[in-house]
Amino acid sequence: MQRLTLRWWLAVACALLALGASAAHAALFEDDEARRAILEMRQRIDQLQQGSQRSGDDSAQLRRSLLDLQAQIESLRGDLADLRGQNEKLRRDVTDLQQRQKDVAKSVDDRLRKFEPETVQVDGREFKAEPAEKNDYEAALAVFRTGKFADAATAFQGFVGKYPQSGYLPSARFWLGNAQYATRAYQAAIDNFKALLASAPDHARAPEAALSIANCQVELKDTKGARKTLEDLIRVYPQSEAATAAKERLSRLK
Structure with a gap:
């Protein structure tokens, strides 16, 4: 424009x-x-x-x-x-x-869980156990089951010393006593079985422990002591299988 x-x-x-x-x-x-x-x-x-x-x-x-x-x-x-x-x-x-x-x-x-106590059930008892504690007990029991009783006795003895407050302790003493019996350490076995009965008389393994004490006494030629132990077993645990076995043993003792 x-x-x-x-x-x-x-x-x-x-x-x-x-x-x-x-x-x-x-x-x-x-x-x-x-x-x-x-x-x-x-x-x-x-x-x-x-x-x-x-x-x-x-x-x-x-x-x-x-x-x-x-x-x-x-x-x-x-x-x-x-x-x-x-x-x-x-x-x-x-x-x-x-x-x-x-x-x-x-x-x-995951790492923390490895160190956290867990609930376990052993011989009818439920309790908390540290992972290392559980592993040590199961490892010792695995050795016992292989028939290496001397090694098992060493493993259980170490467990008892390391975990004196453990919920596994009565069971550990039971298996330790059996391993000692198998290696003919009869008096040591009697001491461990008696320790089990003293600390946990209502434990599921207690009747068997009493019967094992009598067996050790028989091996030590302590017939009088074995008879007394068997009689106490029948009286304290009358409904147990160990009591039935104790009656048979009494009938054979002279």
């Missing part, structure tokens, strides 16, 4: 100049008003040309500004893409860290 207006004014100016020139040539510039009109028209044309030049400069500046703005937008897009990539990496890192924390926590829990 601006270019169209400028061309129109230029055309008009040229026509007026031509007209003015013709009139001036004919009248020898005697018409002052015509000269003033021409001067005004020339000033107007100069102003239009200057405005057109300024408009062109403004357009160029605007184009440069737009190009700069576009470059900044592209740069921001690149920065945004980088930030998105960093954010995704951070999200993955956080996920990995959380998983490692869970793994560490599980590992710690």
